Amino acid sequence: MGTAPMTPEDRHRVCWYSRRTSHLPAEFGLHTIMDGQLLYCAHPMLWPIVGYEFDVSNCAQCDYFRQARSASPSR
Numbered sequence: 001m002g003t004a005p006m007t008p009e010d011r012h013r014v015c016w017y018s019r020r021t022s023h024l025p026a027e028f029g030l031h032t033i034m035d036g037q038l039l040y041c042a043h044p045m046l047w048p049i050v051g052y053e054f055d056v057s058n059c060a061q062c063d064y065f066r067q068a069r070s071a072s073p074s075r
Contacts, residue, residue, distance in 0.1 A: 009034065012056040016068035017043040025052055032056045 009032065012018040020037040032039045032055055041047075041054040043064045059065065 008032070008056040008059045009039070011059045011062070011065060012039050012041075014067050015041070015059065015062075016066040017041050017064065018056070021052065023052060030055065 012032075019040055019042040020034075021040065022037055024033070024038055025031060028038070031052075038052060039056045040052050041056065041059060041062070041064075043054075045064070046054055
């Protein structure tokens with residue numbers, strides 16, 4: 001039996017480059033908000049170009065993914 005693929009939110013939870021901020025963009029319907037915070041990727045090659053616009057939904061197949069934290073079990 002294989003493991004289920006990680007959702008973008010799961011990958012964000014364990015990714016080295018994942019960040020949260022209370023800064024909400026004007027068009028927040030295109031972004032992932034959890035607990036009142038914007039989830040975004042702060043990869044140094046992407047951040048200067050896209051900033052807060054790199055939504056975690058784009059992280060599902062990210063080539064830059066680097067696991068830094070252990071995944072917490074789903075509740």
